[in-house]
Amino acid sequence: MTTIKEYILINILIFIFTTFMSIGGVGAAFIDTPLMLYFGFDIVMVTALGLLLIIFSTGTSSIRHYRQKAIEYDLALPIIISSVFTAPIGAYFVNLINKDDLKFIFAITLLVFGLTILLNVLKTRNRQEADDGIVKILNQKRIIISLILGSIVGFITGLLGIGGGSIILPFLLFFGFETRKAAGTTSFIVVFSSLIGLVSKLTLTTFIVDWFLLFSTVIA
Numbered sequence: 001m002t003t004i005k006e007y008i009l010i011n012i013l014i015f016i017f018t019t020f021m022s023i024g025g026v027g028a029a030f031i032d033t034p035l036m037l038y039f040g041f042d043i044v045m046v047t048a049l050g051l052l053l054i055i056f057s058t059g060t061s062s063i064r065h066y067r068q069k070a071i072e073y074d075l076a077l078p079i080i081i082s083s084v085f086t087a088p089i090g091a092y093f094v095n096l097i098n099k100d101d102l103k104f105i106f107a108i109t110l111l112v113f114g115l116t117i118l119l120n121v122l123k124t125r126n127r128q129e130a131d132d133g134i135v136k137i138l139n140q141k142r143i144i145i146s147l148i149l150g151s152i153v154g155f156i157t158g159l160l161g162i163g164g165g166s167i168i169l170p171f172l173l174f175f176g177f178e179t180r181k182a183a184g185t186t187s188f189i190v191v192f193s194s195l196i197g198l199v200s201k202l203t204l205t206t207f208i209v210d211w212f213l214l215f216s217t218v219i220a
Contacts, residue, residue, distance in 0.1 A: 006039055018057045033106070033161060043099055043106070044205055047161025051198040054163040058187040058194070070184030072177075078146035079168070080192045083154030087193070090158025091200035106160050113166040153189075157197035163190040 017031045032053060036046045065071055094102065149171060153164035165186050172182035 010036065010039060014053065018053060034110070037103065043102055044094060044201070047106075048198060048201045048205075050161045051157070051163065051194045051201065054165075054194040055191060055198065058163065058165070058190045061187045062184070062191050065184030065187055068180070068184065070181045071188045072181055072185045073188075075142060075146055075172075076185050076189045078143050079150035079153060079189050080196075082147045082150030083157065083164070083193045084196055086151045086154035087158035087196040088200040088204060090155040090160075091197065091204040093159055094201070094205045102160075109156065109160060109162070116167075116170050150189075150193075153193050154196065157193050158200045161197065161201070163194040163197070165190045 013035055014032050017035075033043075033046050033050045036049070037043060062071070097105070149168065153167055156162055156167070157164050168189055169182055169186040172185060173179065177185070
C-alpha cells in the first residue's frame, strides 16, 4: 500500500524528470515508469499512465517548437502514420506476455536506449565529414526509413508505454539533423505516437487504474 508521502515523492520526481526531458522533445516515460514500478504499481497501468504524461509534456513543448518552426513535417508524418498500424499490435501482445517477462523486456529496452544515446553523444563529439555520405543516403530513402522507424516506434509504444522519443531523437541526431529541429520533430511525433499507444492500451488491454496516482501525477 503506497502512503501519502510516497505519492507526494513520486509526483515531485515525475514533475522534475518530465519537465527536463520535454525540453529535449523526449518524453520521460523511460524514467517515470521504472520509478513507479519501484513503488510497486502494476506495470500495465503504469505504462498507460506514462503515455498520458508524455502526451501532456511533449504536447506543450511541441507548441513551442511549432512557433520556432523547428518541426520537419515531411519526416514526422510517415513515422506517425506507420505507428498507427503497429501500436495496436504492441498493445495486443501485452495480454500475451507474463508481467514479469514484460518488466524484463522493458529493462532490456531501456538498456539498449541508454547505450544508443551514449554512443550517439560520443559519435557527435567525433563527427567527421564522411558522415555527409550517410546523410545523403538517408535523404534519398527518407520515406522508407521513416515508415520503418515509425513501425518500430508504434510497436514499442503499444507494448511498453514508451513514446519513442528515446529512439527517434538519437536517430535524427546520428544522421546529422540540427539539434533544435531534431528535438522539435521528435516532440511532435511523440505526441501522436503516445496518443495512439494510449488508445490502443485502453481498448486492447485490461488493468486496474489507481485513480489517485492518475489524477495526482497529471496535475503535477
